[in-house]
Amino acid sequence: MKYIVLLVLLAPVLFMQPLAAVGSGTQQPSAVSEETLTAGVGKDSTRPAFRSITPAVAAQLIEQRKDLLVVDVRTPEERKQFRIAGSQLVPVGDVMRGRFTPELERPILMICAVGGRSYIAGKMMTARGYREVYNLDGGIESWRKAGLPLETGREEAGSRHVSP
Numbered sequence: 001m002k003y004i005v006l007l008v009l010l011a012p013v014l015f016m017q018p019l020a021a022v023g024s025g026t027q028q029p030s031a032v033s034e035e036t037l038t039a040g041v042g043k044d045s046t047r048p049a050f051r052s053i054t055p056a057v058a059a060q061l062i063e064q065r066k067d068l069l070v071v072d073v074r075t076p077e078e079r080k081q082f083r084i085a086g087s088q089l090v091p092v093g094d095v096m097r098g099r100f101t102p103e104l105e106r107p108i109l110m111i112c113a114v115g116g117r118s119y120i121a122g123k124m125m126t127a128r129g130y131r132e133v134y135n136l137d138g139g140i141e142s143w144r145k146a147g148l149p150l151e152t153g154r155e156e157a158g159s160r161h162v163s164p
Contacts, residue, residue, distance in 0.1 A: 070087040070111065074089075083150065092118075096120075104129055110135050
């Protein structure tokens with residue numbers, strides 16, 4: 001119910017850009033250069049950019065961009081099942097309340113279970129001026145189906161949870 005309320009409240013933010021500009025995320029290129037991934041976004045751009053990317057492109061982005069912040073907006077309970085190594089837990093509510101404030105220039109990849117919450121969170125971050133925000137199209141479920149590596153079980157002490 002709370003996600004429906006969030007969607008209603010965020011509808012103007014979510015649809016400020018046409019959906020076609022986000023991309024369908026159905027193509028999986030065999031190799032993607034950093035220039036291709038960041039074309040028109042980043043430090044040299046004055047206009048924020050948001051796009052959904054496939055698991056294959058996300059994996060390449062994680063590999064190539066050491067400054068990338070991978071943000072998991074799911075619940076701690078969901079995260080125990082499986083998670084992307086190196087990702088940080090920032091519940092979607094913390095993003096919506098403005099409790100998550102990394103540097104504006106830092107590239108961010110938002111992930112959730114199937115892509116809906118991370119899409120909303122990513123649009124919110126873009127509306128706040130973050131210049132390079134990506135959404136994992138299909139969420140961690142599409143990552144899993146693509147056979148990409150996941151961590152499971154309980155996280156070690158000092159886990160990658162970003163507190164508000």
